[in-house]
Amino acid sequence: MLTAERIDGTEQRMNSIVKGLSGFALVCTLSPSASAFETQYHLQLCNQTLKSLGYGPVAISEIADSDAGVDANTEIAAAHFDSEAFEGGSIRITKEFEQALIHLEHGRAGQARIEIGRALHAVQDFFSHSNFVANRGVADEIDFFSLQNPGRDVACNPVTQKGELTSGYYPQGARPWPWKCTHQEINKDTSKRPFHDLGMQAAAIHTTAFMKKFESAFLARISDKKSARALLNSFKRL
Numbered sequence: 001m002l003t004a005e006r007i008d009g010t011e012q013r014m015n016s017i018v019k020g021l022s023g024f025a026l027v028c029t030l031s032p033s034a035s036a037f038e039t040q041y042h043l044q045l046c047n048q049t050l051k052s053l054g055y056g057p058v059a060i061s062e063i064a065d066s067d068a069g070v071d072a073n074t075e076i077a078a079a080h081f082d083s084e085a086f087e088g089g090s091i092r093i094t095k096e097f098e099q100a101l102i103h104l105e106h107g108r109a110g111q112a113r114i115e116i117g118r119a120l121h122a123v124q125d126f127f128s129h130s131n132f133v134a135n136r137g138v139a140d141e142i143d144f145f146s147l148q149n150p151g152r153d154v155a156c157n158p159v160t161q162k163g164e165l166t167s168g169y170y171p172q173g174a175r176p177w178p179w180k181c182t183h184q185e186i187n188k189d190t191s192k193r194p195f196h197d198l199g200m201q202a203a204a205i206h207t208t209a210f211m212k213k214f215e216s217a218f219l220a221r222i223s224d225k226k227s228a229r230a231l232l233n234s235f236k237r238l
């Protein structure tokens with residue numbers, strides 16, 4: 001039986017394997033996942049959004065590698081907002097966000113970048129694996145810290161994707177009831193999938209918003225504002 005600790009341990013080992021790989025090497029090493037925005041899209045989203053927020057190239061690379069590295073383990077539904085695991089996804093994001101704040105507060109900027117990269121992976125996958133963009137505006141507010149699972153009776157339309165918030169079940173064939181969608185039916189992981197462009201737009205907007213929220217939360221947390229700014233600079237500008 002997998003306990004939370006064992007899952008975390010596995011992830012840490014996977015992350016340490018992936019750590020150090022970046023850019024082209026990472027794209028070549030991780031085969032495109034069947035359950036996520038393909039690796040290239042996670043890297044693209046991090047590069048595009050973090051650069052515009054003033055992050056340096058090494059900081060961007062470390063956060064992007066951590067983000068993309070989450071796809072080394074596609075079995076944890078909450079890490080990718082698969083299988084309607086919205087509540088679990090929120091718990092993970094909250095934990096990673098808090099851990100990143102604590103690491104940075106203690107001067108461990110590298111560990112903070114790893115944690116925030118993991119959280120960004122789920123934020124970005126949310127728009128690829130749920131039906132959010134089919135029903136809402138790409139910039140509409142969404143609270144990643146308190147999502148709830150849809151009920152058993154919430155149906156998923158695999159064509160229009162209209163309806164209450166839901167996501168696709170992974171792996172293929174794992175659908176618990178016939179009125180739910182499989183991941184294959186509603187994902188927006190590649191440019192060939194319906195709603196992919198909207199998913200990417202939303203993921204970019206909400207990646208930016210999430211990082212701004214992290215920076216604000218950090219500055220609000222530290223009473224010595226000069227130290228807080230110096231630590232945030234060490235996090236952003238390698």
Ligand SMILES: [Zn+2]
Nearest residue numbers: 035036080125
């Ligand atoms: Zn994923």
